[in-house]
Amino acid sequence: MKILVTGFDPFGDDKINPAIEAVKRLPDEIAGAQIVKLEIPTKFNVSADVVKDAIAKEKPDYVLSIGQAGGRFELTPERVAINLDDGRIQDNAGYQPLNHTIHGDGENAYFTQLPIKAMAKAIREAGVPSAVSNTAGTYVCNHIFYQVQYMRDKMFPDIKAGFMHIPFLPEQVVTRPETPALSLDDDVLGITAAIKAIVSRDGKGDIETIEGKDGSVAKFENQTRPL
Secondary structure, X not given: OEEEEEEEOOOOOOOOOHHHHHHHOOOOEEOOEEEEEEEEOOOHHHHHHHHHXXXXXXXXXXXXXXXXXXXXXXXXXXXXXXXXXXXOOOOOOOOOOOOEOOOOOOOOEEEOOOOHHHHHHHHHHOOOOEOOEOOOOXXXXXXXXXXXXXXXXXXXXXXXXXXXXXXXXXXXXXXOOOOOEOOHHHHHHHHHHHHHHHHHXXXXXXXXXXXXXXXXXXXXXXXXXXX
16 A cells, blocks of 8 residues: 655745644554655645656555644544635745636535545644644645645545644744644654554445534444534
């Protein structure tokens, strides 16, 4: 099995991006799967081509994209990508799309093929906070999540793909009071646990649990609402 793991370069006012820093520190093999690491630019009009070229070259079984979500407390595997670019700030090329459809012939939304509940559970069991997220935003993170799903729909039907956000690093919040942060070691530990879950659930689908945004979980056994 081969897994392509991507991480963005720094953007905005930040000089570091935990996404690519964590990806670079992943081992070359996790749970028997070959890990291919790729840095991608935080640019709406370039990032997808970089990933598409890597998919065509490497022919991975899975694509896991990692991005920074400042303000979040935990690692958050994303459930859905939406067909919308709406940048709150300019990207690294100075481009800021507003209410822009990514692909006119694409679905309004694509759901991930990754076992996101199993991933969140595995991350927590590794001692790192995690919860499933239902929004990847409308910046370049959602853009690449959607673009890879579109590629799967139109060009690479055999891949499975998804996205996970990670929090700021401690050095990024020195001038951001009361903003949560997570160490790079915890990021690497959490991403590694998520990849192990992807490998272990290959061909089995996701686990049946109810995921709360606070990270609480309940077994799905004839329950009508989360505990």
